Amino acid sequence: MKVLVVGGGIVGLATAWALVRQGHDPVLFEQGPLPHEGGASYDQHRLIRLPYADQRGYCAMVIDALAAWDRLWDDLGETPYAEIGSLAVSTEENDWTDLSRVTLDALGLDYETFDAGDIHARYPFLTVPQEAWGLFNRRGGLLFADRIVESLIRYLRQRGVRLREETRIVSVDPAAGCVSLDDGSRESAEAIVVAAGAWTAKLFPELARRAVPHRQVVAYLEPPEHHAEAWAAAPAMVHLSNAADIYAAPPAEGSELKFGSGTHRRPGDPDSLESLGKDEAAAVAAAFRDVLRDFDDYTILRGRVCPYGVSPDERFVAERNGGVTVIGGCSGHMFKFGAVMGEELAKTATGERPFEAFRDWAEGRGGRLEED
Numbered sequence: 001m002k003v004l005v006v007g008g009g010i011v012g013l014a015t016a017w018a019l020v021r022q023g024h025d026p027v028l029f030e031q032g033p034l035p036h037e038g039g040a041s042y043d044q045h046r047l048i049r050l051p052y053a054d055q056r057g058y059c060a061m062v063i064d065a066l067a068a069w070d071r072l073w074d075d076l077g078e079t080p081y082a083e084i085g086s087l088a089v090s091t092e093e094n095d096w097t098d099l100s101r102v103t104l105d106a107l108g109l110d111y112e113t114f115d116a117g118d119i120h121a122r123y124p125f126l127t128v129p130q131e132a133w134g135l136f137n138r139r140g141g142l143l144f145a146d147r148i149v150e151s152l153i154r155y156l157r158q159r160g161v162r163l164r165e166e167t168r169i170v171s172v173d174p175a176a177g178c179v180s181l182d183d184g185s186r187e188s189a190e191a192i193v194v195a196a197g198a199w200t201a202k203l204f205p206e207l208a209r210r211a212v213p214h215r216q217v218v219a220y221l222e223p224p225e226h227h228a229e230a231w232a233a234a235p236a237m238v239h240l241s242n243a244a245d246i247y248a249a250p251p252a253e254g255s256e257l258k259f260g261s262g263t264h265r266r267p268g269d270p271d272s273l274e275s276l277g278k279d280e281a282a283a284v285a286a287a288f289r290d291v292l293r294d295f296d297d298y299t300i301l302r303g304r305v306c307p308y309g310v311s312p313d314e315r316f317v318a319e320r321n322g323g324v325t326v327i328g329g330c331s332g333h334m335f336k337f338g339a340v341m342g343e344e345l346a347k348t349a350t351g352e353r354p355f356e357a358f359r360d361w362a363e364g365r366g367g368r369l370e371e372d
Ligand SMILES: Cc1cc2nc3c(=O)[nH]c(=O)nc-3n(C[C@H](O)[C@H](O)[C@H](O)COP(=O)(O)OP(=O)(O)OC[C@H]3O[C@@H](n4cnc5c(N)ncnc54)[C@H](O)[C@@H]3O)c2cc1C
Pocket: 006, 007, 008, 009, 010, 011, 012, 029, 030, 031, 032, 036, 038, 039, 040, 041, 042, 045, 046, 047, 048, 167, 168, 169, 170, 195, 196, 197, 198, 199, 200, 203, 216, 217, 218, 260, 306, 307, 308, 330, 331, 332, 333, 334, 335, 336, 337
């Protein structure tokens, strides 16, 4: 079946990969170059982690996501993934990390817990209160996002998939089953998948409140020399404090130490994102002051601005109209699901999977895929 895919980020590229695997004929449109550095999917890394507070559906989805990444690595012939595990810190009953532990128990998934002394011994760069405890998951870690995106593009090109870069889709017509291109031409197919990231509401204004374009900043840092070795052996830090929504990607396989803060984001038009302010990287890093020993010894290397579409409850937005399937509102957590989302979108677009089941799963209301 011919399927048009709008968007060349991780979701669009993985959908094209899955369509090829399932014997279909995708044509992918990307308004920018490929890879598109101005999208949400192009950065040194994205985290994949099992803890998901009380969001059982997304926690279960991570297990299926890991299996889908393995299928992708087999096809790509490389593994741009470091399974370094993840650490989340709890300081109060029923906080994000504690709820994650309850969810892991409910799903029968393994984890280890560390007390504050263990945390300080294993991760001497951290400073946590005496009552804190850590939730460590062996599975999960760092997905090297830019390497994955580049490798997928190579894979699709080698298989003769039409990748139409620098081609903006200006409208989608579900009734006619076609898209209009910025040169005035139209292309039709039996099915269309729209994975337009922060640009979703530009094509579907009715989704403007459910997939709100945002601007986010991450900071790259160099740790002080006396903490460099410990950082290089550290897991992904997914929830370090209840006071600030902060996470860190440790350096691995040549990537750099990166800090992010969910609270730093703000709404912004992805076509005219304000460039990095002078002190913005420092402002992101400052959120780590209370959890890092020797914070003032870190060197800020640079910041990076990224666009993404955020849904108010952080559940992905899935919509269907005729033969058009839209996925949006990917918020700060879609990359980890890229491969499995591509597979499930491909099945849904081609009629192998009922849309309603896909939507429930994508909204984090399902379970493991084989149980759906
Ligand atoms: C700072 C930051 C940190 C994050 N950290 C994590 C993390 O640790 N773990 C995690 O799982 N997720 C994380 N995320 C979220 C994750 O990166 C995104 O959810 C994911 O990359 C979205 O992929 P996408 O393909 O939907 O969007 P994008 O990568 O933005 O791709 C959409 C593409 O569609 C193209 N496009 C849009 N409209 C059109 C059109 N009309 N015609 C043609 N092309 C079009 C765009 O140019 C763009 O290239 C983070 C996001 C950010 C910004």
